[in-house]
Amino acid sequence: MCLFSFKSCKNKPQEINRESDKINYTIKDSVEPCENFYEYVCSNIRDSFKTSLNNSSYLFASIFREHAQKIKKEIGISVDEQTKINFFKEKCIKIGKGPQRCQELGENFYLQEVYAKNINKFIEKYSERKEKVINIFNNLKITAVKKIKDSSYLKESNKNIAIKKLNELRLIIIEPRIEKVENDLLININDNELEKENKYDFFNSMAFARDEENTVYIGLSVINILAAPAASVLNENRVAFILAHEFGHIILIPLNRSLSNIRESLLQEFNNLPENSIILPNILNISYGQQTFFENLSDLLGMMNVYENSLENKVTEDESIKSSEKASVDKDFFIAYARNFCATKEVENKPLVREKNGQKIPIDLHARPIYRVNLGVKRMADFSKLFQCSAKHKLNFDPYAELKIW
Numbered sequence: 001m002c003l004f005s006f007k008s009c010k011n012k013p014q015e016i017n018r019e020s021d022k023i024n025y026t027i028k029d030s031v032e033p034c035e036n037f038y039e040y041v042c043s044n045i046r047d048s049f050k051t052s053l054n055n056s057s058y059l060f061a062s063i064f065r066e067h068a069q070k071i072k073k074e075i076g077i078s079v080d081e082q083t084k085i086n087f088f089k090e091k092c093i094k095i096g097k098g099p100q101r102c103q104e105l106g107e108n109f110y111l112q113e114v115y116a117k118n119i120n121k122f123i124e125k126y127s128e129r130k131e132k133v134i135n136i137f138n139n140l141k142i143t144a145v146k147k148i149k150d151s152s153y154l155k156e157s158n159k160n161i162a163i164k165k166l167n168e169l170r171l172i173i174i175e176p177r178i179e180k181v182e183n184d185l186l187i188n189i190n191d192n193e194l195e196k197e198n199k200y201d202f203f204n205s206m207a208f209a210r211d212e213e214n215t216v217y218i219g220l221s222v223i224n225i226l227a228a229p230a231a232s233v234l235n236e237n238r239v240a241f242i243l244a245h246e247f248g249h250i251i252l253i254p255l256n257r258s259l260s261n262i263r264e265s266l267l268q269e270f271n272n273l274p275e276n277s278i279i280l281p282n283i284l285n286i287s288y289g290q291q292t293f294f295e296n297l298s299d300l301l302g303m304m305n306v307y308e309n310s311l312e313n314k315v316t317e318d319e320s321i322k323s324s325e326k327a328s329v330d331k332d333f334f335i336a337y338a339r340n341f342c343a344t345k346e347v348e349n350k351p352l353v354r355e356k357n358g359q360k361i362p363i364d365l366h367a368r369p370i371y372r373v374n375l376g377v378k379r380m381a382d383f384s385k386l387f388q389c390s391a392k393h394k395l396n397f398d399p400y401a402e403l404k405i406w
């Protein structure tokens with residue numbers, strides 16, 4: 001969920017916990033959604049997460065650990081593959097990585113061919129679901145281009161840059177490959193190579209955008225969401241939010257120039273949080289609002305894109321909505337948005353900075369999950385309407401902060 005050129009993308013995007021996909025989603029009725037929507041959607045799910053950070057699984061990487069066991073047991077691996085894994089492990093340990101991690105990286109890399117050949121055994125209806133993700137991507141793209149084109153609000157020059165970028169935007173799915181990789185024993189594994197763990201650990205990505213390549217990359221985790229035991233519309237919306245957030249990174253630079261009101265209100269909101277006064281300005285001379293600004297703006301751009309896309313689809317499905325009152329999304333839209341941020345307690349409260357070589361550096365460009373959810377939904381009039389929020393509620397719609405992008 002980040003722009004790859006940022007250092008923090010090397011950290012696992014921990015706001016998302018894949019383990020939760022095994023559990024049916026339930027909301028917590030005792031929490032008032034208009035007071036704390038994050039808690040309303042996530043508290044039951046969080047209770048079912050494993051408590052230790054080390055054991056909790058965030059990404060497909062950990063799902064693949066189970067699959068690797070299954071490959072070894074049920075499909076079997078060749079002597080050749082085993083030799084390569086052992087050799088890789090040995091080299092990897094020599095440069096200081098832990099044995100378990102080295103085993104995992106070796107298996108990820110050398111079992112990918114057998115994994116690719118048998119992928120339907122592991123992710124049900126894989127090709128169908130992959131198609132679905134590509135469709136969602138293309139639909140979001142069409143909607144965003146249309147909305148930007150029609151906008152009377154954005155400046156022409158900025159519109160044109162954003163539209164050009166969107167029209168040329170590519171999606172790359174990081175998936176196991178069948179063709180032989182450079183997997184002979186002479187492979188040079190050095191610290192530098194392992195730093196780029198993605199090369200060996202292709203499951204270790206949720207989604208990221210590379211602005212300079214105009215490309216959105218997603219890992220198998222995103223496709224796997226469609227296999228989660230929840231209503232398919234909820235799962236599809238979750239995927240849409242992930243993709244649209246990345247679109248946000250791609251178009252935020254041109255659009256940001258037109259969005260001064262959103263910029264101001266975002267900075268103000270996040271600078272008013274306790275996180276701002278406690279740590280960042282004193283240590284790094286940067287406010288919490290500035291630190292998390294691009295991620296926050298991508299969240300909002302993404303939310304608006306999925307919102308418009310849902311309305312477009314609704315109108316085409318049911319022509320009568322056009323003539324009746326203005327179409328609106330339903331509660332599932334907001335639940336799916338929040339659902340992607342549900343995290344363990346440790347992740348919710350993780351420190352904002354860490355020490356490296358005696359210097360304090362920020363850990364994450366993303367704000368805490370609770371803010372990403374609550375401060376996002378309150379910008380949407382539909383949220384207040386659907387959950388019947390009123391003036392006494394924290395998340396009641398505030399026209400000052402209305403999410404108006406195009």
Ligand SMILES: [Zn+2]
Nearest residue numbers: 001002003298
């Ligand atoms: Zn991001």
